[in-house]
Amino acid sequence: MAIEDDVLVIGGGLAGATAALAAADAAPDARVRLVTYKQSTLRHASGLIDILGYAPGAPEEGPLVDPFDALEDLPQGHPYERVGSEAVREALAFFDETVGDAYAGDHTDANALVPTHGGTVKPTARYPVAAADGLASDDRDALLVGFETLPDFEAPLAAAHLEAAGAPFSARGVTVPFPGIVRDDAKVTRYAHLLDHDESVATGAGETGAREALATTISERLEGESRVGFPAILGDERADAVRADLADALGVDVFEVPMGPPSLPGMRLEDLLYGALEERGVRVTSGVPVIDFETAEADAVAADGGSGDDRIDRVVVDRNGTEVPHRADQYVLATGGLVGKGVRSERERVFEPIFDCHVPHAEDRYDWFVDDAFGDHPFARFGLAPDRDLRPLDARDDPEFANLRAAGAVLGGYDFAAEKSGAGVSLATGYVAGTRAAEEGE
Amino acid sequence: MSDAEQPTDDHVPGAEEEEFEPVQVFPEAEEMDLRPGADNCYKCSTCDTNCPVAEVDDEFPGPKFQGPEQWRLKRQDDHDVDDSVMKCSNCMRCDSACPSEVPLSQMHNTARGEYVEENMDKLSREYIRNRILANYRRLAPLAAAFPRTANFVMGLSVTKWMGEKVLGITSEREFPEFATETFREWWTKRGGAKVENPDKRIAYFHGCYSNYNTPEVAKALVRVYEHLGYEIMVPDQSCSGTPMFANGMLEDARRAAETNVRELAAALEEGADIVASCSSCSMSLRQEYPELFDFEDTETVAANTWDAVEYLRVHEDLEGELEETSVDGEEFAYHAPCHSRNQGLDGQTIELMELIDGIEAHDVGDSCSGISGTYGWKEENYETSMKIGEEMFEHMDDAPAETGLTECPTCSMQMEHGTGYEIKHTLEVLEAALVGTDDADGRREAG
Numbered sequence: 001m002a003i004e005d006d007v008l009v010i011g012g013g014l015a016g017a018t019a020a021l022a023a024a025d026a027a028p029d030a031r032v033r034l035v036t037y038k039q040s041t042l043r044h045a046s047g048l049i050d051i052l053g054y055a056p057g058a059p060e061e062g063p064l065v066d067p068f069d070a071l072e073d074l075p076q077g078h079p080y081e082r083v084g085s086e087a088v089r090e091a092l093a094f095f096d097e098t099v100g101d102a103y104a105g106d107h108t109d110a111n112a113l114v115p116t117h118g119g120t121v122k123p124t125a126r127y128p129v130a131a132a133d134g135l136a137s138d139d140r141d142a143l144l145v146g147f148e149t150l151p152d153f154e155a156p157l158a159a160a161h162l163e164a165a166g167a168p169f170s171a172r173g174v175t176v177p178f179p180g181i182v183r184d185d186a187k188v189t190r191y192a193h194l195l196d197h198d199e200s201v202a203t204g205a206g207e208t209g210a211r212e213a214l215a216t217t218i219s220e221r222l223e224g225e226s227r228v229g230f231p232a233i234l235g236d237e238r239a240d241a242v243r244a245d246l247a248d249a250l251g252v253d254v255f256e257v258p259m260g261p262p263s264l265p266g267m268r269l270e271d272l273l274y275g276a277l278e279e280r281g282v283r284v285t286s287g288v289p290v291i292d293f294e295t296a297e298a299d300a301v302a303a304d305g306g307s308g309d310d311r312i313d314r315v316v317v318d319r320n321g322t323e324v325p326h327r328a329d330q331y332v333l334a335t336g337g338l339v340g341k342g343v344r345s346e347r348e349r350v351f352e353p354i355f356d357c358h359v360p361h362a363e364d365r366y367d368w369f370v371d372d373a374f375g376d377h378p379f380a381r382f383g384l385a386p387d388r389d390l391r392p393l394d395a396r397d398d399p400e401f402a403n404l405r406a407a408g409a410v411l412g413g414y415d416f417a418a419e420k421s422g423a424g425v426s427l428a429t430g431y432v433a434g435t436r437a438a439e440e441g442e
Numbered sequence: 443m444s445d446a447e448q449p450t451d452d453h454v455p456g457a458e459e460e461e462f463e464p465v466q467v468f469p470e471a472e473e474m475d476l477r478p479g480a481d482n483c484y485k486c487s488t489c490d491t492n493c494p495v496a497e498v499d500d501e502f503p504g505p506k507f508q509g510p511e512q513w514r515l516k517r518q519d520d521h522d523v524d525d526s527v528m529k530c531s532n533c534m535r536c537d538s539a540c541p542s543e544v545p546l547s548q549m550h551n552t553a554r555g556e557y558v559e560e561n562m563d564k565l566s567r568e569y570i571r572n573r574i575l576a577n578y579r580r581l582a583p584l585a586a587a588f589p590r591t592a593n594f595v596m597g598l599s600v601t602k603w604m605g606e607k608v609l610g611i612t613s614e615r616e617f618p619e620f621a622t623e624t625f626r627e628w629w630t631k632r633g634g635a636k637v638e639n640p641d642k643r644i645a646y647f648h649g650c651y652s653n654y655n656t657p658e659v660a661k662a663l664v665r666v667y668e669h670l671g672y673e674i675m676v677p678d679q680s681c682s683g684t685p686m687f688a689n690g691m692l693e694d695a696r697r698a699a700e701t702n703v704r705e706l707a708a709a710l711e712e713g714a715d716i717v718a719s720c721s722s723c724s725m726s727l728r729q730e731y732p733e734l735f736d737f738e739d740t741e742t743v744a745a746n747t748w749d750a751v752e753y754l755r756v757h758e759d760l761e762g763e764l765e766e767t768s769v770d771g772e773e774f775a776y777h778a779p780c781h782s783r784n785q786g787l788d789g790q791t792i793e794l795m796e797l798i799d800g801i802e803a804h805d806v807g808d809s810c811s812g813i814s815g816t817y818g819w820k821e822e823n824y825e826t827s828m829k830i831g832e833e834m835f836e837h838m839d840d841a842p843a844e845t846g847l848t849e850c851p852t853c854s855m856q857m858e859h860g861t862g863y864e865i866k867h868t869l870e871v872l873e874a875a876l877v878g879t880d881d882a883d884g885r886r887e888a889g
Contacts, residue, residue, distance in 0.1 A: 288786035
């Protein structure tokens with residue numbers, strides 16, 4: 001026996017969660033399971049949903065106004081080119097429906113410009129409502145607030161950067177103590193918890209709730225700005241209430257500036273998506289890696305050398321030492337790229353560790369990179385090359401397995417860091433892979 | 443092309459030739475080498491956002507510090523292990539949080555062991571209290587011999603007052619009641635296994651709690667497994683070691699583990715697989731033993747240990763069996779223990795409950811219960827423990843159920859303590875669905 005499902009998604013990030021949701025949506029009667037080794041990497045994500053911020057290979061041309069315009073001109077092999085721009089739109093609409101009013105930006109095709117914690121602006125297609133009042137295209141003056149115990153957001157520096165970048169408003173930054181936090185390296189979840197639970201904190205004026213204490217600290221520093229930006233630590237479970245309370249107390253709009261990992265907006269997105277998975281009855285198994293697989297036609301593999309008719313019969317999940325078989329009809333691989341460890345490298349080779357799918361790369365590792373640190377590195381594009389059905393292809397361009405699709409950063413052919421396309425590719429390929437897997441399984 | 447035939451700086455865990463080697467930390471703890479793990483940490487701090495203690499306690503520096511940073515710091519001779527490591531609750535959530543395969547809980551366990559060994563006064567109240575809590579099993583047989591007296595004495599307010607004042611054990615909690623008949627006594631009295639089957643055989647690791655305190659859980663396992671045709675062995679066993687790891691009592695844990703590995707390996711020889719009904723026990727046998735010890739057969743025992751429910755899911759058509767069952771309607775608020783979560787078992791109970799007609803189980807979310815074994819029993823941790831648990835209590839209150847469900851004995855103590863609900867174990871529900879509860883085996887009079 002094995003644990004049996006219809007569709008098995010391997011990987012719990014944005015691509016995996018989207019694939020599982022899409023599969024459950026396309027075939028409501030199908031049993032869909034998501035297996036993820038480590039906790040979802042959404043905790044590392046900014047929470048912004050980029051489609052395409054810069055044209056591939058031409059960042060000097062500046063941020064793209066309309067990402068959809070640019071989709072038509074992408075080079076062959078780019079994941080967007082594989083799935084087609086219509087699928088990108090469908091996937092984005094699917095995302096909008098899933099997250100509801102927690103996200104903004106769906107009123108336009110144009111990229112929004114969201115200020116980041118470094119004071120740059122990022123072109124993005126969808127952003128959390130918490131960030132909505134911070135857009136750089138908005139011309140209201142802004143006060144940015146940083147905290148002495150949170151070195152990741154240097155508010156005066158971020159404000160200066162924003163002004164230097166040509167933001168159409170005046171930005172000013174102040175650094176203040178956070179009421180109730182003493183330790184220099186308090187965790188972002190500690191700030192969020194204090195505000196979520198409005199814990200009582202000691203201030204000069206006695207004990208008061210953390211939200212009120214924070215508002216009091218800021219109100220003394222407001223100089224007529226009509227919006228105030230905080231690093232994204234304003235609550236977790238009750239973030240909307242925290243923001244609303246602060247805005248009420250201050251009498252101005254309050255927004256969050258997305259932060260680097262670990263990121264509360266990423267965690268909130270994780271909660272939204274995993275909540276949706278639960279609602280749709282998708283089964284989630286986390287904390288355990290998939291380490292191996294067996295094919296249905298083991299003999300056929302030997303006979304024909306492994307061309308596209310092989311089917312994966314089952315995968316093996318390593319449960320702290322015990323090997324637990326999981327069987328499904330269709331599989332989606334969404335294990336991430338080099339950083340997420342869905343693609344790995346050694347001195348001699350670059351490989352995909354579960355199914356050993358082909359990863360195109362130069363034989364000489366000195367050709368994997370270029371000398372310019374910020375140059376166009378080949379390794380940034382390492383990953384699986386899929387067909388238009390998102391089935392990974394072997395060295396001879398045949399599908400590795402008939403019932404395996406891949407989605408997200410495990411795919412190659414694009415440089416998400418340079419293009420700002422990571423979330424969009426995960427959504428689009430996750431959506432297509434999940435939908436096709438469910439349809440084919442029926 | 444390569445400038446080195448034997449790369450030395452390219453540690454890729456999981457790559458074929460270079461398997462990660464956990465290091466024997468006894469008897470020379472100073473020789474442990476966790477450098478590959480420490481080097482894999484790229485300081486993303488995701489572990490810190492998963493730490494239930496750091497979220498509510500401003501004093502606690504978090505798992506990243508307790509693991510890789512502390513490990514590096516104390517490479518220098520002038521740094522002792524920081525005493526904050528005793529505030530870690532050993533929930534092990536940081537392990538599955540880490541995107542880079544840093545063996546965080548292993549580092550915490552070794553650091554805690556070293557701290558207790560080298561920095562803690564063996565005559566201090568804290569040491570003595572921790573030793574008593576960690577070695578609960580040593581006292582339990584005595585209490586179990588006179589359960590009614592023990593329950594009476596432990597329930598006295600003067601006992602609790604003494605416990606807190608003298609030992610630092612919180613007086614806020616009710617001591618768990620000792621059963622009037624332990625599971626092993628019951629097992630012996632009924633004459634051991636009722637089913638013989640050389641092809642389907644399991645060795646049951648019942649652990650301390652279901653032996654001394656909740657034998658109904660262990661009996662439920664026996665009935666469910668025998669119902670499905672399994673021969674059950676109940677080998678001699680010691681404590682799994684979990685409370686000892688959590689208190690840095692590694693020598694005690696080592697002794698317990700040696701017994702367990704020896705006895706369980708012998709059962710494997712007889713064709714049995716090992717199953718455990720407590721998620722911390724299975725975690726210990728599967729993960730902590732191989733990380734910390736290298737007795738002969740440690741790896742074999744780990745590789746053949748299963749969670750009791752998971753084992754049936756893989757070896758039987760449990761889902762098929764359950765689809766035909768029904769029980770009188772009951773609603774549960776289900777909490778997945780951290781040590782189930784870490785084994786990828788957090789969704790299992792809900793998946794199975796859905797199949798039983800008449801049962802509704804509501805998942806109360808991914809928060810930690812906060813008690814973490816002996817952690818929440820310590821006077822100085824009580825408040826932190828309850829703050830961590832607050833989210834779970836709220837979610838249990840919100841769920842349309844008045845009975846709790848979980849697989850961890852101490853989580854169930856905390857659930858009961860925070861909500862007043864009666865708490866059951868998944869196996870008890872499976873027993874009710876598959877076998878019925880009025881079995882002639884005498885469960886009712888035993889309780």
